[in-house]
Amino acid sequence: MTTPSLLSAAARSDIQGLVASGYGHLPWASYLFFQIQNPERARTWLEDRIPEVTTAAPWPRGPDGERIKPREAVNVALSAPGLKALKVPTSVICTFSPEFQERMAHPDRAAKLGDDGESHPSGWELDGYSNPRIHGALILHGATEEGTEELVQRQLEAMDRASEALTLVPDGRQEGTIWAGHVEPFGFRDGIAQPRVQGFHGEGVPTGEFVLGYRNHYGIIPPSPVVPGRQDPGGILPLSENPHQAESTLRDLGRNGSYLVYRKLEQDVAGFWRFMVQEAGRRGGEDEPELALRIASLCVGRWPGGAPLELAPHEDDPSLSDADDFLYGSDPEGRRCPLGSHVRRTNPRDVIHPYGPEASLRMSRAHRMLRRGRIYGRPLFDPQRLKGPVSEAGPLLRDLQDDGESRGLHFLSVEAEIAGQFEFIQQSWCNNPRFNGLHDTPDPIIGRMPGPSDPPGTPSAPGRTGHTPGVMSFPRGPVQDRTAPLPHFVTTRGGAYLFLPSLRALHWLAD
Numbered sequence: 001m002t003t004p005s006l007l008s009a010a011a012r013s014d015i016q017g018l019v020a021s022g023y024g025h026l027p028w029a030s031y032l033f034f035q036i037q038n039p040e041r042a043r044t045w046l047e048d049r050i051p052e053v054t055t056a057a058p059w060p061r062g063p064d065g066e067r068i069k070p071r072e073a074v075n076v077a078l079s080a081p082g083l084k085a086l087k088v089p090t091s092v093i094c095t096f097s098p099e100f101q102e103r104m105a106h107p108d109r110a111a112k113l114g115d116d117g118e119s120h121p122s123g124w125e126l127d128g129y130s131n132p133r134i135h136g137a138l139i140l141h142g143a144t145e146e147g148t149e150e151l152v153q154r155q156l157e158a159m160d161r162a163s164e165a166l167t168l169v170p171d172g173r174q175e176g177t178i179w180a181g182h183v184e185p186f187g188f189r190d191g192i193a194q195p196r197v198q199g200f201h202g203e204g205v206p207t208g209e210f211v212l213g214y215r216n217h218y219g220i221i222p223p224s225p226v227v228p229g230r231q232d233p234g235g236i237l238p239l240s241e242n243p244h245q246a247e248s249t250l251r252d253l254g255r256n257g258s259y260l261v262y263r264k265l266e267q268d269v270a271g272f273w274r275f276m277v278q279e280a281g282r283r284g285g286e287d288e289p290e291l292a293l294r295i296a297s298l299c300v301g302r303w304p305g306g307a308p309l310e311l312a313p314h315e316d317d318p319s320l321s322d323a324d325d326f327l328y329g330s331d332p333e334g335r336r337c338p339l340g341s342h343v344r345r346t347n348p349r350d351v352i353h354p355y356g357p358e359a360s361l362r363m364s365r366a367h368r369m370l371r372r373g374r375i376y377g378r379p380l381f382d383p384q385r386l387k388g389p390v391s392e393a394g395p396l397l398r399d400l401q402d403d404g405e406s407r408g409l410h411f412l413s414v415e416a417e418i419a420g421q422f423e424f425i426q427q428s429w430c431n432n433p434r435f436n437g438l439h440d441t442p443d444p445i446i447g448r449m450p451g452p453s454d455p456p457g458t459p460s461a462p463g464r465t466g467h468t469p470g471v472m473s474f475p476r477g478p479v480q481d482r483t484a485p486l487p488h489f490v491t492t493r494g495g496a497y498l499f500l501p502s503l504r505a506l507h508w509l510a511d
């Protein structure tokens, strides 16, 4: 059976807008994490939200032919405990993926994700062991700060009107934004590489990698939560088309929905640059600031301005700041862009040793995600200064002091399989110190660094005693240049696995 690649208008109106768009024109975001107290009233509240939910329907064109983009966006997502609190039958909840049911904070999942030490869920601000469980999130985006505040107030009033049907969890209101130049707190342009999705763009990665109910990269429809026909007497949900679900009365609760991963990631900006300056110092020479910038860019795989090292190995190139159409095949050893860099392991493209280019590309395409996050906190320094002359960046980086404020990334990603996409990338590609034939080299930005409490020889040197610290390594001449042991620059402060239902699924849940 062949699936037409472009989604129908009806399907797009059923999919939440956050799947199709990162709302780049709506820089301000507010995430309201709530807990359901009263299921009946919460269902009424949910029903009232449905007309407000922004869908993936194409934006209309104005008389000038330009797309008229929404001035604000409302999306709603629910967690497994949230479905339970809404009184969704256990027989339905158990058809969601195991990782979604277990939650991100589950000890097994925390171990997979490398959430230990400072990142352990026992110390989280949201949905950890000492926080109330998150049942759902309202994801609000606006064009201006004031407009977003108004939207938030409207939603908080609607929650109040629902008379304690649901309440925000402590710290349940989180704000995010996009900084000028789309830079993240370390100072690098972010949000550049995004997969194109067949259903939205006509070509690219199969729709089923991101939206439930469609064929994925392997040509199969991934598992989707279902409802027995008798629990949907009104036929709100579509029949399951999955050939593996032989019982023809099953209704597809997942179709046109997606999973949404949320992670609050705090960034130690001063620590990051202190490390880079020290590494430059260890290598000596007169161009230390330039070297510090270069080592940091080798860790990311792109220059602060965004140009990929693969295309611009010697210096930042503003003409390449949005470049995403490139491969690594002519650089199998990572001489231009290190194999261990953040971008090369979160999307290795056509080079995954020992596989050939075709197999590597197939594997990479099976592990993509749509990133939808925002930055929180205030910049520690003006990131634009990293793009100027190195003489300016030098003193800035050398003298950077922590100000004690918290800043980082509200990481959000949309996918059809949390275990096969987000978790796989984090565990098998970023935390794995032996990724792509490397040694002792986890992802320098988000990888889990082996610690002294690890059993001897863990994880990269069987038979050795003591732990092997994680370093960043890159080829220099005939040898691998290795940094000092990497500290953690990023700490997990909270996280949740959520379900972003279709509009029809929202109707069923509110019914």
Ligand code: HEM
Pocket (backbone or CB within 6 Å): 184, 185, 186, 188, 189, 190, 191, 192, 193, 194, 265, 266, 267, 300, 302, 342, 343, 344, 346, 347, 369, 408, 409, 411, 422, 425, 426, 430, 445, 446, 490
């Ligand atoms: C605070 C934490 C993080 C920071 C500072 C960060 C920073 C960046 C930067 C600067 C880029 C390059 C710009 C771009 O291509 O958009 C990038 C790319 C990317 N990051 Fe992250 N990131 C973080 C967390 C994560 C996490 C948790 C994941 C997933 C597990 C992830 C997955 C990706 C992916 C898939 C790409 C695109 C790679 C490509 O297609 O070439 N990032 N990140």
